Amino acid sequence: MALTSHVTEAAFIARRNQDWAELERLTQRAANQDVSALEVQEVTRISPLYRDICADLARAQAARYSAPLVDYLHALTASAHSVLYALPPRPRFTFSLRGKKSAFLAFPRAVRAHWPTMLLAAFLFFGPFLFGAIASIAEPSFAFRVVPESQLRPLVDGYAKGFATGRQAGEGAMMAGFYVNNNVGIALRCFATGIFGGLGSAFYLVQNGLAIGAILGYVASQGAGGNLLLFIIGHSAFELGAIVIAGGAGMSLGWSIIAPGNKTRLASLQSAGRDVAVIVSGAAVMLLIAAAIEAFWSASSMPAVVKVIFGATWLLVVLSYIFLAGQDEPWERT
Amino acid sequence: MMGEVVHAPLDTDVAIETPEHIVFRHRVAGPARRGLAYLIDVFVCYFTLFVVGIVVLLASGAGDIVDRMQHAPQTTTGMGVGLMLVLLFVVQWVYFVVWETWKGTSLGKMALGLRVVTTTGRPIGFGGAALRNILRGADVLPIGYLVGVVSMLLTSRFQRLGDLTANTMVVMVDRARATAPVRLWPPAEPYELASIPERVMLDAEERTAIELFLRRRGTLGPAREEELASMMMEPLVRRHGIHPPHPGVHGGPPPPRPSRLLALLYERAANAGRGEAPTSSRHEAAGGRLSWR
Numbered sequence: 001m002a003l004t005s006h007v008t009e010a011a012f013i014a015r016r017n018q019d020w021a022e023l024e025r026l027t028q029r030a031a032n033q034d035v036s037a038l039e040v041q042e043v044t045r046i047s048p049l050y051r052d053i054c055a056d057l058a059r060a061q062a063a064r065y066s067a068p069l070v071d072y073l074h075a076l077t078a079s080a081h082s083v084l085y086a087l088p089p090r091p092r093f094t095f096s097l098r099g100k101k102s103a104f105l106a107f108p109r110a111v112r113a114h115w116p117t118m119l120l121a122a123f124l125f126f127g128p129f130l131f132g133a134i135a136s137i138a139e140p141s142f143a144f145r146v147v148p149e150s151q152l153r154p155l156v157d158g159y160a161k162g163f164a165t166g167r168q169a170g171e172g173a174m175m176a177g178f179y180v181n182n183n184v185g186i187a188l189r190c191f192a193t194g195i196f197g198g199l200g201s202a203f204y205l206v207q208n209g210l211a212i213g214a215i216l217g218y219v220a221s222q223g224a225g226g227n228l229l230l231f232i233i234g235h236s237a238f239e240l241g242a243i244v245i246a247g248g249a250g251m252s253l254g255w256s257i258i259a260p261g262n263k264t265r266l267a268s269l270q271s272a273g274r275d276v277a278v279i280v281s282g283a284a285v286m287l288l289i290a291a292a293i294e295a296f297w298s299a300s301s302m303p304a305v306v307k308v309i310f311g312a313t314w315l316l317v318v319l320s321y322i323f324l325a326g327q328d329e330p331w332e333r334t
Numbered sequence: 335m336m337g338e339v340v341h342a343p344l345d346t347d348v349a350i351e352t353p354e355h356i357v358f359r360h361r362v363a364g365p366a367r368r369g370l371a372y373l374i375d376v377f378v379c380y381f382t383l384f385v386v387g388i389v390v391l392l393a394s395g396a397g398d399i400v401d402r403m404q405h406a407p408q409t410t411t412g413m414g415v416g417l418m419l420v421l422l423f424v425v426q427w428v429y430f431v432v433w434e435t436w437k438g439t440s441l442g443k444m445a446l447g448l449r450v451v452t453t454t455g456r457p458i459g460f461g462g463a464a465l466r467n468i469l470r471g472a473d474v475l476p477i478g479y480l481v482g483v484v485s486m487l488l489t490s491r492f493q494r495l496g497d498l499t500a501n502t503m504v505v506m507v508d509r510a511r512a513t514a515p516v517r518l519w520p521p522a523e524p525y526e527l528a529s530i531p532e533r534v535m536l537d538a539e540e541r542t543a544i545e546l547f548l549r550r551r552g553t554l555g556p557a558r559e560e561e562l563a564s565m566m567m568e569p570l571v572r573r574h575g576i577h578p579p580h581p582g583v584h585g586g587p588p589p590p591r592p593s594r595l596l597a598l599l600y601e602r603a604a605n606a607g608r609g610e611a612p613t614s615s616r617h618e619a620a621g622g623r624l625s626w627r
């Protein structure tokens with residue numbers, strides 16, 4: 001492999017370095033700020049300059065020019081490549097946030113496309129939920145096996161008082177922070193651990209269902225159940241719905257590894273990942289809505305009738321959104 | 335000739351072929367470097383949280399904050415605590431997603447020259463950033479990113495579960511700066527070049543070896559430098575049939591030192607060919623710049 005070149009390195013550099021400098025300047029500005037920071041004529045320069053530097057790199061490699069020159073061209077090609085291909089013609093992922101409508105409809109479509117795991121998640125959550133509630137009403141001490149007694153007793157006192165005073169503004173903000181951090185965190189963790197064959201998600205669903213059911217049953221058995229229902233009715237459609245959806249998405253992720261079909265397990269996981277990214281983002285938004293309602297509405301001193309109507313309306317809205325929105329087109333992976 | 339040494343790329347390199355059929359390589363970052371970047375991010379996040387906490391404490395009167403939260407949650411205290419909890423959420427779940435969607439890197443990664451790209455070398459979008467970061471929830475298990483580290487060690491691109499799912503990898507940003515090519519200094523004298531064949535053919539390895547040596551000249555002691563150069567000289571001299579000039583018995587100029595001879599060989603090999611490059615396919619370049627950085 002002899003060193004052959006028809007052009008000396010110095011001549012090559014002298015002839016081409018002006019273009020390289022221009023490309024370097026443009027890619028650096030595009031990378032530091034944004035492609036939109038460039039003038040139109042500058043943007044149109046990138047593509048021909050990039051084609052040229054690709055040729056230059058190939059030429060330099062073939063001619064075995066010195067390593068620093070090849071490295072330099074290499075790095076410049078790589079950075080120009082990342083600028084030029086930063087915005088591929090198709091959306092980078094399954095959905096784009098630019099088209100609000102498409103993201104809005106993509107979520108329920110994706111959820112419905114994964115209905116088997118969603119159904120399973122609903123059973124895994126509401127089964128233990130009902131069991132915990134019924135068992136705690138029948139035998140209140142059952143709840144202590146699930147949730148520590150020291151946490152349950154203050155709850156009863158709290159809900160027995162009712163909502164005559166409502167919450168102070170500061171307390172509402174504090175609780176909003178708590179719900180955002182705690183509930184969204186639980187849902188995201190519930191989803192993430194689904195990658196272990198769905199087991200993590202299943203565990204979180206059962207655990208949360210059982211605990212929430214037990215709390216509900218215990219508070220009801222102590223005579224404050226009506227107040228607790230009034231508290232949760234406003235946000236439960238969003239919150240419980242999002243937990244089930246996030247858990248179902250996690251189990252879809254796990255199932256994609258267990259039963260990859262005619263793909264490799266990795267390819268199956270990645271294609272499921274694109275779907276569930278949409279689902280989990282939607283579930284997170286649902287939980288943020290739930291946190292706002294729970295903090296600023298659920299404990300307010302509104303009349304019971306208003307709270308029931310409010311909660312029922314949202315339940316209807318959420319259910320019809322999940323089941324009906326975007327029916328005109330099936331969910332399609334891109 | 336002798337068997338060619340295959341240039342095996344480092345096993346932490348990932349080759350990426352562009353639509354233009356140009357192949358370039360990304361060097362993948364390993365667990366240690368990524369762990370360090372993560373520690374920087376964690377420090378930045380919790381330091382911010384700490385500062386906000388101090389401000390909240392001062393704003394709410396710096397009294398017995400726990401007591402007041404329990405018995406009389408005042409507006410400022412409650413709002414402060416709420417803000418802290420929201421910030422905690424942001425730190426845990428939002429910080430990385432926002433940075434990686436926006437810049438393709440986080441502050442810690444930026445500090446260590448790391449970047450998140452798809453396995454085809456493209457920037458990741460919101461979907462990819464969200465997925466790989468939500469799955470941190472699985473990678474941190476059971477403690478200290480154990481699952482993530484094991485996953486990294488089992489995959490050729492050092493991918494944790496989040497990377498595998500989102501089809502991303504963390505690479506080192508190649509910021510190769512242009513360095514000047516090796517120049518012969520002082521310039522070759524005609525009599526020096528006379529002892530060297532008109533056409534010197536060096537193979538890629540020889541050329542790289544000489545270039546590396548010439549670039550390191552001056553960092554070694556003169557004696558060591560000449561010793562190394564003479565060791566490199568021998569096979570070259572034998573192969574190319576170069577006859578180093580005899581010691582100046584005839585009172586002529588002294589023979590070149592081995593390092594000088596290497597530089598002359600390099601100069602001859604590198605500068606063989608036309609001194610003029612073909613023009614760009616698009617436009618006539620109006621004369622190059624005087625010096626190339």
